[in-house]
Amino acid sequence: MNPGDPIAAIAIASILFVIGLLGVMVRRNLLFMLISVEIMLNAAALAFIAAGARWHAADGQVMFLMIIAYAAAEAAVGLAIVLRMHAAGRGTLDADTGNRLKG
Template sequence: MSAASPTHALLLATLLFAVGMLGVLARRNLLLMLMSIEIMLNAAALAFIAAGARWHAAQGQVMFLMILSLAAAEAAVGLAIILRLHSAGRPTLDADTGNRLKG
């Protein structure tokens, strides 16, 4: 069995997803949490690509495009919220003090 088989790619996707979840759970910095979410989304995209390679279908890359647009929208909105929180007088990016957005 070739090393570049879709099963190994799924293994890598699993590992990346677990690392991203570790980052989301353990970090308190909002920016680092967003980066970890990006890692998790990339793991999901890799799983789609691997499945598309397994059955030799282009639908995996179609779903990759959907994940790509989702990640772009999520990054834009999340970073805007971070900037808004920062300008609302928060000295840190602590996720535990996210109650100062005021509307």
């Protein structure tokens, strides 16, 4: 492994995080917002892995496992809400109409 790799990986993680944040800010479709959140979570995971590689510790990968568990729970709940909004009879997944969700 190249000594400059962890810093470069942190830079990649920063760019990915910013792309995910941009997606959350720009898109209004709930599905795309959830995917953008997944991109941000992946960027955080990459930062952990890079730090673990820098100190040659396994803790980074342990935190990566936690992030995967969190992403799975978040995706399950978020997608259930998306399905619920769609089942409420609306043809759009516009996030601005979420206040009409009942029940």
